[in-house]
Amino acid sequence: MTIQLFSEETTQTRWRDRMRARRAILASSRLAKAKPERIERVIGKWASKYPVTDMETARTDRAAVCSVSERARSQEGCLLRSIAVARAAKYRRRSITWCSGFALEPFRGHAWVEVGGVPVSENVEIADYTKSLEVRARGDADVSAASGESAGAGLLEPDRMMEPPPAAPVRPRDLFGLAKDKRLLVVAALMALVGSGLTLLIPGFIAKFFSDGSFSLPSLGWIGVFLGVLLASGVAMVFQYYYLQKVGETIVRDARGKLSNHLLRLQIKEYDERSAGDLVSRVAADTSSLRTGFLQIFVACTTGFPLVIGTCALMLFLDPFLMGTALALIVGLGFVLFAVSRLIQGASLVAQQKLGSLTSQVQRDMGGIRTIRATNATDSEASMLEGRVEDAWQAGLKMAKVQSIVSPIANIGFQLSAIVVILVGAYRTSIGAMSISELVQFAALLFILVSPLGQMASALSQLHSSLGSLQRINEILDLPREDELDMANLLSPELLKTLEASAKPNAPAIEFDDVVFTYGTREFGQEMDDADSLVLHKLNLQVPEGKRVAIVGPSGAGKSTVLQLIERFYDVNRGAVRVFGKDIRDYSRSDLRDVLGYVEQDAPVLSGSLRENLTLGLGDVGDDRCMEALERVNLGYLATRSEQGLDGPVGESGASLSGGERQRLAIARALLSNKRILLFDEATANLDSHNERQIGDVLRNMAGNRTVLVVAHRLSTIMDADLIHVLEHGRLVASGTHSELVVKSQIYRNLASEQHLV
Structure with a gap:
């Protein structure tokens, strides 16, 4: 059954242990939804392959898992927690004994890990559970005899309670992990690289107009090649954006399908405690934000980043000193933009919450419109709705203020950088340090550089907004399903037959x-x-x-x-x-x-x-x-x-x-x-x-x-x-x-x- 008995107490763990725990939780989510036979089979492979871990390491892994996952800290998340601890031990090339069982009055299920027959950091209530499945680690019995651990060692005091800390924030890699069709991403990335490479050829063609130190038309053949390069670059961009849009739409479809499916399977108490309008907003608005963020970040990484690297390499080849000047200006501007953009994620999360409240209020009023009209409450409800609109507007305005700072800073910074670089280049040309054609080519590369840098700055701004949306979606996906710990899904078929036979x-x-x-x-x-x-x-x-x-x-x-x-x-x-x-x-x-x-x-x-x-x-x-x-x-x-x-x-x-x-x-x-x-x-x-x-x-x-x-x-x-x-x-x-x-x-x-x- 699904019953909230106690919360896990968290302890301080090292960064390396938490990173291992995050990896283990992500890798264990699908296995935690499998049948007991598959869980037993998978963990059994680990147990037969690696020697048993020690109690101290097991406690460290369990504490790290609880510290990075709110769901794993709950009693309802015991299955995910125990599997993640077993997987974390596997990452250390060790194994651990995994158990599941049940208790009576009330009837409930639980899953845990043991070393030497001693439950790892479990509450004293674990003594009430009867094991239904046990996957014993290789050599675990010897550890029990050698360690001398008592059955009660390492257990939490039952009355020590604490509020669970907030869930770990989502990371950019979580956003990229939403793209399932890697082949389309590879094709889009190749098209982006081709387009970027062709774009980098353009400044060289422009420099041909000044090859003699003054302006002169090159041959028709060169002009034809130049136009061909422009056309090929445009064709590559068309295919790149088509495939990216297809991946983006698939991300939205998958996210909406997964979220909608999960919403229909939540515990009834979640619908009692949550606003229907806010849930609808997560399905509609937040999933769309994932697409925008993914597309902008992917384009910035596959088109913008190669262009930046390519232009910087060519600029370094043309004039290292001038390149150093440009790089110093751009790096300084990048630090400023990064610091400002971090404010966007928090403002975006608040704006989305206010939008959810507005959606909920509209849904409430539409559902009870006859009652509102009959009680002559239209004006009061309209006033309340206006208040929700005002709150959403204020939250959106705050986010807009933060976002509005990023673009002007980027534009002004890029313009000032370009002016400084061109002036320094003109000076170096006047003293014979570089030719006019090199200066023209350098200036063309600089202007090409401005576009991807602005693109990357805009993507960084959108990234934090999309991560806020992903966090709201994950808040729902992390909630346990109604049937997650049903005994029929947790116990072995043999034990279920025994329970069936025990019916009065x-x-x-x-x-x-x-x-x-x-x-x-x-x-x-x-x-x-x-x-x-x-x-x-x-x-x-x-x-x-x-x-x-x-x-x-x-x-x-x-x-x-x-x-x-x-x-x-x-x-x-x-x-x-x-x-x-x-x-x-x-x-x-x-x-x-x-x-x-x-x-x-x-x-x-x-x-x-x-x-x-x-x-x-x-x-x-x-x-x-x-x-x-x-x-x-x-x-x-x-x-x-x-x-x-x-x-x-x-x-x-x-x-x-x-x-x-x-x-x-x-x-x-x-x-x-x-x-x-x-x-x-x-x-x-x-x-x-x-x-x-x-x-x-x-x-x-x-x-x-x-x-x-x-x-x-x-x-x-x-x-x-x-x-x-x-x-x-x-x-x-x-x-x-x-x-x-x-x-x-x-x-x-x-x-x-x-x-x-x-």
Whole structure:
């Protein structure tokens, strides 16, 4: 499961160790997503090839990995951390024992490394884990006997907590690493080198006009060659920029695809804590910035840098003294530009954050436009939106101020350098130190030099902006996926079969066993008995298979939370939730949700067609089955309302549907899925009495074939349920049928009395 128990404490490490750790983390990211068998096979090769490392070196490597990666410092990143430590040992031509296992109450997984049977720098909680996989390093047992390390040596104190430092900033090489098609880059680089080489020939042709010390036209052959060189240089540039644009667009496509895919797989808590508009901004704006930065840097490196080297070499050949003068001026200007450009990355990051806030505000207002109009809040929302626009403008203005300094400094500096160099060259010509043709050629080379230097200065400015965008993208990509530590993905197939066999026979469809839960983050050692923070308090309840069961209670009792825990949107802090006798943490989330149909309280509708919403997650479903499901919830008329039938649009977020129609559409999807368990969260809250009775009849008729669990506020919809559980403040206070609860439960009797049912 994925549970935040404690944060890793970081210690100071050497620069060399941190560089090795960064390399290990980058190389281990893909392996950390592989199946346990592949991880065991890869680490096993290292363990058989190299001798075991020592405890002190292992601690150093582990500390370095934790210091450079925020994800590796978290309990959720234990798999990446342990593999990266094993790889860091490999870089030292050593190996280390790698282990993974699980603990109970709550059921959770963990991966760690050992030397001589002693866990390296792990919390004392490691004693609660049972090993499921172990890849022992060569000669590790001898180290254990020789070292005399105790089982508790090197463990962190459980109550020593610290805030993790910020993640390491991205580097320019991370930006270049986004380009996957190296062949196109090689072709583009070759075209750039060809173009640069041809450009360097041009000053020599110009010097031919002054070969006799005065201006004279060369032969037609020379002029023809000169024009041919210009044409060839232009053709090479065309191909270079085409291939570069193709690579740049591929970078944007890959980044957007990877980021979008990861966004859909984050833990639910991340969507609770983050702004949707900011996430959209990262997918749209930040990915585009990667392309701009990559293109400018690549052009600067493959075109600008060779031109600079070539022109400097030719200028040095023509007149070393004049070249030294020009180089001194340019180097001094370069230091100034570099110092100024470092301010851009911070300003760019702030500007992008403000843009994300603006996007989020616009999205919020567009989604609630009817409520805003109905409450006459248009002016106040417009004022708030203007404030967001102003903040984004101010942030953009600050970035523009920094960027506006770079170009003028570069231009003025280059112009002054050129003037000084030409004056010095004229003086040297007057004293006979160089000829007029050499001075003309030197001046032409100098003007060629100005363009790539300005190009490189502009690229340096854009680089920091793009790195800010890449850092925002990596912030999301570094977040763990929902299924990253699912037991079904972490444990071996043999152990999974053992857990499957341990499922309780004849168990209820759903069972809560002493469940304790809070939406807040629990740190290691924190007590779970704080009544004010808990949503569920040692909850015990059962839902028999094939029955229709209801959960009722006052607002805030934890009714909807029960369904979200069954769906495993969140994991319990203590206790267990079982489905068909098996702890839901032993399922993969995909397998678990294959047996669960869920109708949310707000029943959102996705933009698209009626068919797309009806068959979401179900694959290819025939028209007949779709129409049958719609008819069962009295929505058959939706398919005839449009000439496109089931393919007719439902509007942005289902704007063309009423609240009741959206709820019934969600119910129809659940019925169409044929899931063994159906979960309904206030599924009839927006229905009129006629449709409410019809949906009630549908749910009633499903009893026996499927298990139905209904969270209800209106007791009239569940009075005939087989079993009713009453919750208050996260505790089960009564269970029974309607007639039984009216007699024995004061809370239920009050709810029924308020709705005139008794």
